[in-house]
Amino acid sequence: MKQIIIATKNAGKVKDFQKLLEPFHCEIKSLLDFPEIADVEETGTTFEENATLKAETICDIVQQPVIADDSGLEIDALNGEPGVYSARYAGEQKNDADNLNKVLHNLKETKEIDRTARFVCVIAIAEPNKETIIKRGECEGAIVFEPKGEHGFGYDPIFRPKGLDLTMAELTLEEKNKISHRKNALDQLVNWVKEL
Ligand SMILES: O=P(O)(O)OP(=O)(O)OP(=O)(O)OC[C@H]1O[C@@H](n2cnc3c(O)ncnc32)[C@H](O)[C@@H]1O
Numbered sequence: 001m002k003q004i005i006i007a008t009k010n011a012g013k014v015k016d017f018q019k020l021l022e023p024f025h026c027e028i029k030s031l032l033d034f035p036e037i038a039d040v041e042e043t044g045t046t047f048e049e050n051a052t053l054k055a056e057t058i059c060d061i062v063q064q065p066v067i068a069d070d071s072g073l074e075i076d077a078l079n080g081e082p083g084v085y086s087a088r089y090a091g092e093q094k095n096d097a098d099n100l101n102k103v104l105h106n107l108k109e110t111k112e113i114d115r116t117a118r119f120v121c122v123i124a125i126a127e128p129n130k131e132t133i134i135k136r137g138e139c140e141g142a143i144v145f146e147p148k149g150e151h152g153f154g155y156d157p158i159f160r161p162k163g164l165d166l167t168m169a170e171l172t173l174e175e176k177n178k179i180s181h182r183k184n185a186l187d188q189l190v191n192w193v194k195e196l
Pocket residue numbers: 007008009010013042069070071072073086087088096099119152153154155156180182
């Protein structure tokens with residue numbers, strides 16, 4: 001069975017990818033299986049730069065196909081913040097609850113109609129001696145006023161996908177994976193994943 005390494009230490013992303021990649025019958029590993037590999041410093045200013053950096057750095061180390069994901073939440077009323085800085089929005093500790101509470105605080109004067117936002121996911125696939133492939137997926141929606149739901153991770157409890165009356169965290173993993181930014185990015189990479 002072919003093995004793909006997801007260059008992330010985020011357990012929520014690993015779960016998303018495990019489910020999304022199930023149809024391809026490959027063995028999924030992540031950096032949680034390689035605790036000796038240090039975090040890649042995300043020095044880029046775009047999702048594309050950071051996804052490429054993570055994929056290529058880890059591919060250099062493991063010498064096998066690597067998928068990296070750089071993602072985040074863009075909020076229109078905050079000029080696109082937290083954006084590429086989503087993981088550390090409320091500080092270096094990278095705490096999901098702190099991050100979403102900071103968003104709610106910064107939007108407390110913002111009316112429902114102005115709370116539009118989108119999740120962005122850029123996936124980079126790096127393979128030894130091949131050019132890295134990069135694709136972007138998005139999921140449009142809005143920021144609610146109170147966190148709701150127990151599923152998912154990160155900002156899921158405060159993000160309501162467009163057309164739904166539920167937050168992303170109130171959806172099951174299967175339901176999230178039909179509409180998510182990560183699904184929309186991976187859909188463009190199906191051919192590459194099949195050939196890995
Ligand atoms: O860099 P890696 O190791 O992959 O893990 P990370 O958690 O640092 O990941 P990013 O740098 O890509 O930052 C992504 C941020 O956006 C959030 N995020 C990404 N995808 C999400 C999703 O599907 N649902 C909710 N929040 C998400 C996530 O919680 C982080 O705060």
